[in-house]
Amino acid sequence: MADNLSGRVAVVDDDEDVLDSFRFMLELAGFSVATYLSAALFLANIPPDPFCLIVDHHMPVMTGLDLVARLRDSGSGVPVVLVTAAVSPAMVAHAARVGVRQVLQKPAREADVIAFVASCC
Amino acid sequence: MTDGTAALPPEPADTARSLLDTIVASSNDAIIGKRLDGTITSWNAAAEALFGFSAAEMVGRSILTIIPPDRVEEEDAIIARVRRGETLVHFETERVAKGGRLVPVSLTISPVRDARGAVIGVSKVARDLSRLRQVYVDLKERQELFLAVLRTVPDGLIVIDAAGIVQAANPAVERIFHYAADELVGRSLNVLMPDADRAAHDRYLTHYLETGERRIIGIGRVLRGQRRDGTVFPMELQVEEVSTPGHRLFTGFVRDLTDRHARERRLVELQAQLIHLSRLSELGQTVSALAHEVNQPLAAIANYASGMRRMLGPDAAPELLAAVDKVAAQAERASRIVQGVRSLARKGDRPRRPEALRPVIDETAELALVGPGRDVTLTVRIGDRASHADIDRVQVQQVLFNLLRNAVQALDGRPVRRIEVTTRRRDAMVEVEVADTGPGLAEEVRSRLFQPFLTTKAEGLGVGLSICRTIVEAHGGEIAAVDRPGGGCVFTFSLPACDGPTPGAGDRVAGTPGEEVAVDQ
Ligand SMILES: Nc1ncnc2c1ncn2[C@@H]1O[C@H](COP(=O)(O)OP(=O)(O)OP(=O)(O)O)[C@@H](O)[C@H]1O
Ligand SMILES: [Mg+2]
Numbered sequence: 001m002a003d004n005l006s007g008r009v010a011v012v013d014d015d016e017d018v019l020d021s022f023r024f025m026l027e028l029a030g031f032s033v034a035t036y037l038s039a040a041l042f043l044a045n046i047p048p049d050p051f052c053l054i055v056d057h058h059m060p061v062m063t064g065l066d067l068v069a070r071l072r073d074s075g076s077g078v079p080v081v082l083v084t085a086a087v088s089p090a091m092v093a094h095a096a097r098v099g100v101r102q103v104l105q106k107p108a109r110e111a112d113v114i115a116f117v118a119s120c121c
Numbered sequence: 122m123t124d125g126t127a128a129l130p131p132e133p134a135d136t137a138r139s140l141l142d143t144i145v146a147s148s149n150d151a152i153i154g155k156r157l158d159g160t161i162t163s164w165n166a167a168a169e170a171l172f173g174f175s176a177a178e179m180v181g182r183s184i185l186t187i188i189p190p191d192r193v194e195e196e197d198a199i200i201a202r203v204r205r206g207e208t209l210v211h212f213e214t215e216r217v218a219k220g221g222r223l224v225p226v227s228l229t230i231s232p233v234r235d236a237r238g239a240v241i242g243v244s245k246v247a248r249d250l251s252r253l254r255q256v257y258v259d260l261k262e263r264q265e266l267f268l269a270v271l272r273t274v275p276d277g278l279i280v281i282d283a284a285g286i287v288q289a290a291n292p293a294v295e296r297i298f299h300y301a302a303d304e305l306v307g308r309s310l311n312v313l314m315p316d317a318d319r320a321a322h323d324r325y326l327t328h329y330l331e332t333g334e335r336r337i338i339g340i341g342r343v344l345r346g347q348r349r350d351g352t353v354f355p356m357e358l359q360v361e362e363v364s365t366p367g368h369r370l371f372t373g374f375v376r377d378l379t380d381r382h383a384r385e386r387r388l389v390e391l392q393a394q395l396i397h398l399s400r401l402s403e404l405g406q407t408v409s410a411l412a413h414e415v416n417q418p419l420a421a422i423a424n425y426a427s428g429m430r431r432m433l434g435p436d437a438a439p440e441l442l443a444a445v446d447k448v449a450a451q452a453e454r455a456s457r458i459v460q461g462v463r464s465l466a467r468k469g470d471r472p473r474r475p476e477a478l479r480p481v482i483d484e485t486a487e488l489a490l491v492g493p494g495r496d497v498t499l500t501v502r503i504g505d506r507a508s509h510a511d512i513d514r515v516q517v518q519q520v521l522f523n524l525l526r527n528a529v530q531a532l533d534g535r536p537v538r539r540i541e542v543t544t545r546r547r548d549a550m551v552e553v554e555v556a557d558t559g560p561g562l563a564e565e566v567r568s569r570l571f572q573p574f575l576t577t578k579a580e581g582l583g584v585g586l587s588i589c590r591t592i593v594e595a596h597g598g599e600i601a602a603v604d605r606p607g608g609g610c611v612f613t614f615s616l617p618a619c620d621g622p623t624p625g626a627g628d629r630v631a632g633t634p635g636e637e638v639a640v641d642q
Binding site for chain 1: 409412416417418419421422423424425427428431432449452456460548549550567568569594597598599601615617
C-alpha cells in the first residue's frame, strides 16, 4: 500500500463504531475523513469538492441509494462506493442507475476501499 | 230461477206467490223478469244494487238498457234459445250499469211458461262477477309473481308428496341436476341422490310422517346430490311441510354447494401453506437480521485491524504484525460464516420457476381480503412485460399477503377503502406495488419499518414487513415504502422478471439497462 495518499473522504453509516473504524483506517492511510451518522446529517453538511463518498446502504429513513439519488438530482457527480451486507443483482442494477461507481460487500476489504478512494483522489 | 207455481199444488196460489216474492226480494243475485220482446216485468233489490237502476225506473223499459251495444246480438241469440225452451246456466258476459260502467256477470236464463206450457217470458238471474274477477286477477298476479320468483331463485325448489314423489320442480332444479322438470315429475326424489344415501332419505321422510319428529324436515342439511350424469356434489337440502287441505306436500329447497366448498377448501389449503411458510420465514428472517447486526462489528474489527497494520509499519515486531493480520483474517472468516448461514436460510427448499403474477396476486388477494377486507376495492394492473417473474410462488404470496393484510388493516374505518396492486418492468426486474388509501406511515415506524418486532398494532407481532424483506432480498430484489401522493402509502418490491409465454414478448428485450432514468425511491 502506497503511503503518499491524500484527499478527502466522507463516510456515511448509521453505526457509530463502524464510522470510527473507517476514520481510524482511512486517516492512517493518509486521507482526511469526515463521518456522518445519517444521510440527513450528510446532506446538511456536504463537504466542499473534491471528495469521495463511502456510504452504507441499509440505513433508516433514507437508505444509501436514496442519498445517492438525491445527490444526483441536485447535480452532484461525487464518486460513490456503496457498502452493503446484502449485495443482490437488483441492488447492483439500482446502484448503477443512480451512478454508484462500485458496490462492496460489508465488511469491505481494506484493499478494495483504499483502491477506490485512491482512484478518486 | 224458474216460475215454480206449477210445482206447488198443495199451497194456495197466493201463498206460493208471496213466498216466491220473498225469495226473489231477498236474493243476493239480481233476478229480472222480462217478456220475450225484452220488456222488463220485474226487477228485484239485488238488481237495483247491481245495476244502479231502481225497479220503478226499469219495469216497463227494454232490457237493452243494460245490454252493451256490442252484445245486442248475443242477447238476441239467448232469447232465441230460451224461446225454444232451453235454459242457459252460468253464462258469463257483461252488462251496463247506470252511468255506463261495465259489470261482469254470470247469467242463468230460463224460460217462463204459461199454464199451457208456452214460453211467455224470461227469468234472468245475474250474479255479480266483479269481486270474483278481482280475486281471480289478484290470484293470477300472485301466481305469476310466485312463478317468476321460482324461475329466478338460484336455489332449486322441488315439491314432493308424502311418498317422496316429485310433483313439481323449478328451472334451478333443472340447472343443478341436469334433469328436465317433467322428467322428474312422477319420480321419487331419490333419483337426485347417490344410491348410498337414498335409503337414509326415505327413512327420514317415513320417520317424520310416523312420529312428527324432525330430522330433515324443517332443518337444513348438507348431503350429497347426484346429477343426471351420475356426478355427486355437496348440496344443502331444506325440506318444509306445506299444509294444504287434503294433501301432505313437502317443499325441498336445494342449494348447490360445489363452489362454496371448493373455495373453502382452497382457503384452508392456502392458509396452511402460509402458516407453514411463515414459520420458515421467521427463522430465515431472524438469521438475516442477526447477520446484519453481526456484520456491523465485524466491519469495524476489519477496519481497525487494517489501521493498526498500517500504524505498526514494516519495522514492528513480527509477532505483533502476524497477530494483527490474524485479527483481520478472523473477522473475515466470521463474516463468511454469517454470509453462509444467511444464504442457507435464504435458499429454502422450493425451487424458483417462472410464474404468471396475475393468478398469484388474485389468489393471495382472495385470502387477504376475507373478513374485514371484504368491502375493499381492489384493482390489479399488470404492466407491459411485467406479467411473469422467476419466483418461489408461495414465498411471494406471503409477501403479498403481508402487504395486503397491512393495507387492509390500515384501511380500517377509512372513508375511501381502496388497494391498488400494480406491476411494472424495470430492467431485469418486475416491480410490484401495493398502494392503499389508509392513513400512511406513522412517524415512529418510518425509520425502522422493516425491522422485526416493530409494530403499532395492539395485536401485531411486527414481523410482517421483516419477513417481506427477507423473502424479497432472497429473490435478489428490494422492498421499500413511500408515501402515496394524496394519502396512504405505497410498498414496492422487485422480483427477477422473466418473459411470459406471450408471443411478441421478445421483440423489446433489446432495451438496455440504464435507458430508464427515472428512479422512484
Ligand atoms: N399499509 C400501511 N399503512 C400504514 N402503516 C403501515 C402499513 N403497513 C405497515 N405499517 C406500519 O408498519 C408496522 C409494521 O408492520 P408489520 O407488517 O411488520 O407488522 P404488523 O402488521 O404490526 O404486525 P404483523 O406481525 O401482524 O404483521 C405496522 O405496525 C404499521 O404501523
Ligand atoms: Mg403486518
